Amino acid sequence: MSQPHPDPPFVPGTSDSAPAPALSLQGLAKRFGGKVAVDGLSLDVPAGSFYGMVGPNGAGKTTTLSMATGLLRPDFGTAVVHGVDVWRHPLEAKKLMGILPDGVRLFDRLTGEQLVTYAGLLRGMERDVVRERVAELLVALDLAADGGTLVVDYSAGMTKKIALASALIHAPRVLVLDEPFESVDPVSAANIRGILERYVASGGTVIVSSHVMDLVQRMCDHVAVVAGGRVLAAGTVEEVRNGSSLEERFVELVGGGTNTEGLEWLRTF
Amino acid sequence: MVAHLLSLKFRLLLNGFRRSPGQVIGMVIGGLYALGLAAVLVAILVALRWADPGAAHAVVVLGGAGAMLGWLVIPLLASAADMTLDPARFTTAAIPMPQLLAGLTLAGFIGVPGLATAVISLATTATWWRSVPSVFGALIGAVLGATTCVVLSKVATTATASLASSRRFKDVSSIVFLIPLMLLGPLIATATQGLTGSGAFLPRLAHTLAWTPLGAAWSLGGELYAGDFGGGVLKLLVALATLVGLLWLWKLLLQHALVTPPYAGTARKGSGKLGLFRVLPATPTGAITARALIYWLKDPRYAASLVVLPLLPVILFFSGRQGGSFEALSLLGPMTAFLLSWAISADVSYDSTAFALHLATGVKGVHDRLGRSLACLAFGFPVVVVFTVLPMLVTGQWELLPNQLGLSLGVLFTGLGLSSVVSARYTVVVPLPGDSPFKKPPGNVAQTLAVQFGGMFVLALLVTPEVALMVAQIITGSQVAGWANLFFGPALGLVLFAGGVRLGGEWLDARGPELFARLTVNR
Numbered sequence: 001m002s003q004p005h006p007d008p009p010f011v012p013g014t015s016d017s018a019p020a021p022a023l024s025l026q027g028l029a030k031r032f033g034g035k036v037a038v039d040g041l042s043l044d045v046p047a048g049s050f051y052g053m054v055g056p057n058g059a060g061k062t063t064t065l066s067m068a069t070g071l072l073r074p075d076f077g078t079a080v081v082h083g084v085d086v087w088r089h090p091l092e093a094k095k096l097m098g099i100l101p102d103g104v105r106l107f108d109r110l111t112g113e114q115l116v117t118y119a120g121l122l123r124g125m126e127r128d129v130v131r132e133r134v135a136e137l138l139v140a141l142d143l144a145a146d147g148g149t150l151v152v153d154y155s156a157g158m159t160k161k162i163a164l165a166s167a168l169i170h171a172p173r174v175l176v177l178d179e180p181f182e183s184v185d186p187v188s189a190a191n192i193r194g195i196l197e198r199y200v201a202s203g204g205t206v207i208v209s210s211h212v213m214d215l216v217q218r219m220c221d222h223v224a225v226v227a228g229g230r231v232l233a234a235g236t237v238e239e240v241r242n243g244s245s246l247e248e249r250f251v252e253l254v255g256g257g258t259n260t261e262g263l264e265w266l267r268t269f
Numbered sequence: 270m271v272a273h274l275l276s277l278k279f280r281l282l283l284n285g286f287r288r289s290p291g292q293v294i295g296m297v298i299g300g301l302y303a304l305g306l307a308a309v310l311v312a313i314l315v316a317l318r319w320a321d322p323g324a325a326h327a328v329v330v331l332g333g334a335g336a337m338l339g340w341l342v343i344p345l346l347a348s349a350a351d352m353t354l355d356p357a358r359f360t361t362a363a364i365p366m367p368q369l370l371a372g373l374t375l376a377g378f379i380g381v382p383g384l385a386t387a388v389i390s391l392a393t394t395a396t397w398w399r400s401v402p403s404v405f406g407a408l409i410g411a412v413l414g415a416t417t418c419v420v421l422s423k424v425a426t427t428a429t430a431s432l433a434s435s436r437r438f439k440d441v442s443s444i445v446f447l448i449p450l451m452l453l454g455p456l457i458a459t460a461t462q463g464l465t466g467s468g469a470f471l472p473r474l475a476h477t478l479a480w481t482p483l484g485a486a487w488s489l490g491g492e493l494y495a496g497d498f499g500g501g502v503l504k505l506l507v508a509l510a511t512l513v514g515l516l517w518l519w520k521l522l523l524q525h526a527l528v529t530p531p532y533a534g535t536a537r538k539g540s541g542k543l544g545l546f547r548v549l550p551a552t553p554t555g556a557i558t559a560r561a562l563i564y565w566l567k568d569p570r571y572a573a574s575l576v577v578l579p580l581l582p583v584i585l586f587f588s589g590r591q592g593g594s595f596e597a598l599s600l601l602g603p604m605t606a607f608l609l610s611w612a613i614s615a616d617v618s619y620d621s622t623a624f625a626l627h628l629a630t631g632v633k634g635v636h637d638r639l640g641r642s643l644a645c646l647a648f649g650f651p652v653v654v655v656f657t658v659l660p661m662l663v664t665g666q667w668e669l670l671p672n673q674l675g676l677s678l679g680v681l682f683t684g685l686g687l688s689s690v691v692s693a694r695y696t697v698v699v700p701l702p703g704d705s706p707f708k709k710p711p712g713n714v715a716q717t718l719a720v721q722f723g724g725m726f727v728l729a730l731l732v733t734p735e736v737a738l739m740v741a742q743i744i745t746g747s748q749v750a751g752w753a754n755l756f757f758g759p760a761l762g763l764v765l766f767a768g769g770v771r772l773g774g775e776w777l778d779a780r781g782p783e784l785f786a787r788l789t790v791n792r
Contacts (some may be wrong), residue, residue, distance in 0.1 A: 069629065070628065070629070070782065071782060072782055073782045073786075093631075095631060099629040103622075104622035104625040106626070107564075107620070107623045109564055109567040109702075110560065110563060111540075112540070113542070113543065114543060117543060118546065118560055119626060119630060121546070122557070125551075134540075135540070144539065144540060145537055146537050146539075147538070147541070148539050148541065149537055
């Protein structure tokens with residue numbers, strides 16, 4: 001990475017010439033009691049891609065992302081971020097990643113501004129740098145007017161946004177965002193998309209998980225369909241959807257069909 | 270519909286048992302405690318059958334009025350009001366108001382406090398098992414009184430529902446509740462001293478209360494036994510009017526509440542106030558210290574222990590004055606040191622899943638441990654020193670001061686070291702963030718007890734040298750042991766503190782994800 005050089009043209013099938021992946025998962029597996037949540041999942045996320053991970057509820061998306069980011073120790077398999085093994089060298093790997101976990105609390109007795117500052121200082125950043133970036137992030141995410149409000153008093157969407165700011169503060173090379181758009185209003189969502197797209201354009205890598213197929217189809221350049229703890233399909237969005245819309249392709253892959261039979265009484269009033 | 274509401278409440282109660290064995294144990298212990306208390310009160314009421322009618326009347330009326338006050342006040346302050354049948358949840362179910370009121374009232378009797386109140390109220394019929402009219406009077410009074418208790422609590426919680434749903438009110442009320450609870454001992458002692466001075470006061474108070482809504486229902490049995498039928502009828506009217514009035518008020522409040530859900534609005538505040546983050550060094554350790562200190566002040570689960578601190582000397586002083594010796598007061602310093610340093614042994618459990626931030630940012634374990642300990646030390650050190658010197662003003666045993674200081678500081682440092690190790694490895698069940706400090710937390714109670722008692726046992730072993738030097742001075746009267754402890758206690762404590770922070774840090778580095786996995790179980 002010391003010498004700037006033009007990226008080789010992307011040719012499907014010739015993986016030798018492709019740049020080193022930003023995140024490489026190999027054979028990840030996790031069992032909770034008797035239930036296998038992730039079942040030997042392998043996935044390569046190319047550097048500089050906007051990668052979507054879609055799957056039904058309980059597919060193992062959150063478990064996979066937790067194992068990829070050092071929050072949950074896998075039973076088997078490895079996760080490598082830009083050549084650094086997450087589980088052998090966790091401190092180095094975590095410097096490269098910005099993480100937005102889903103379903104965890106925040107230190108919500110801090111104000112929004114304090115929380116983001118806290119995240120920056122925990123990363124060992126300089127006070128002045130932190131102050132500047134916090135101010136910019138709060139403005140960019142439209143939270144400046146609520147910077148002094150306790151996070152516990154935030155709405156769900158604001159809480160999501162402040163958590164995102166905490167994940168961005170140290171300018172990571174890879175962003176792993178678990179359900180970043182859940183309960184975020186459309187204006188803020190467009191805002192966040194703009195930020196992420198500029199980030200990808202300048203060489204960063206984003207991995208998002210989502211249920212919203214339309215959003216993934218419009219926003220991401222790569223996508224992986226996950227169900228039952230395995231990857232059913234992965235590649236560029238065009239490759240995966242293969243002519244149809246991502247939603248149709250997803251339902252086709254995951255199965256289960258569209259069970260709209262019955263419920264006749266619902267049409268009788 | 271009423272039957273539906275009752276069976277719903279019953280089902281909710283039963284399903285509470287199915288969640289975990291720990292909860293069953295907790296509920297059984299709570300139930301046994303209430304049962305014991307109820308049995309004692311019932312026994313007293315039965316025994317009053319053979320007491321002087323005037324005295325029995327006074328006891329029943331005062332006790333009943335007290336119960337009503339309790340039902341009014343406790344649900345408000347404990348922020349633990351039983352909201353399993355929160356009327357707001359029936360908004361969409363379109364239940365006719367009279368049936369909703371009847372169902373909710375009867376459902377209020379299902380559960381430990383409601384059942385206990387009903388049983389104890391009915392026991393007053395035993396007290397007035399003296400003549401036919403008095404038995405009937407007591408029975409009607411018991412039914413009216415117990416029902417009024419339940420309705421009163423519903424009126425109070427409904428009226429304050431929107432207030433109580435604001436976070437600030439919850440935070441403050443759950444801490445303020447502690448103060449009278451802690452001072453209960455001295456308060457009761459003072460009150461009994463004052464009351465025994467004027468023996469005639471209580472019957473007169475009961476006589477007056479019997480004409481008020483608080484006591485009218487409870488005095489029916491007594492009045493009818495005394496043959497005062499006119500008074501009895503008037504009091505029955507007072508009691509009935511009270512109940513009907515409360516029901517009407519409740520109906521109005523409910524009708525209002527069902528269409529205006531509570532809105533917990535807070536003022537927006539712009540950025541610019543970093544507080545402690547600006548003051549403390551801009552390092553991971555400094556940031557964690559700042560965050561922990563903010564939590565000591567702003568999180569009621571931490572702040573509750575800060576409120577207890579100034580009350581400790583007061584309680585020990587009062588109990589010492591009544592016992593005539595202030596020996597216990599000289600324990601104030603070491604006791605405070607223990608309580609404060611042990612408080613952070615559950616620090617990571619208090620974080621709950623917010624701990625993910627520490628894990629995600631890759632904070633070194635040592636920084637994490639040190640930051641939390643320094644926050645506790647920042648106010649713990651001055652408080653422990655002051656609380657060690659303060660009792661000397663009362664006891665006058667200044668020759669013990671160096672020794673006491675050594676012991677207290679030794680306990681403080683050793684405890685912080687041990688807590689740093691314990692909270693890096695073990696989680697305990699604590700109230701979740703945002704819950705009342707008194708709410709019974711979900712989770713494995715057995716492990717919590719094992720960690721707590723195991724930790725205290727180890728702490729006792731670790732501070733044996735300091736305790737030995739203290740005992741040595743008390744027995745031999747030699748000042749040498751005291752000065753030795755003043756040097757030795759903090760020195761040994763600091764060594765153990767450093768060792769604890771290092772060991773805890775290493776454990777956290779190695780097993781952070783496992784610790785986090787344990788935290789995600791109770792969230």
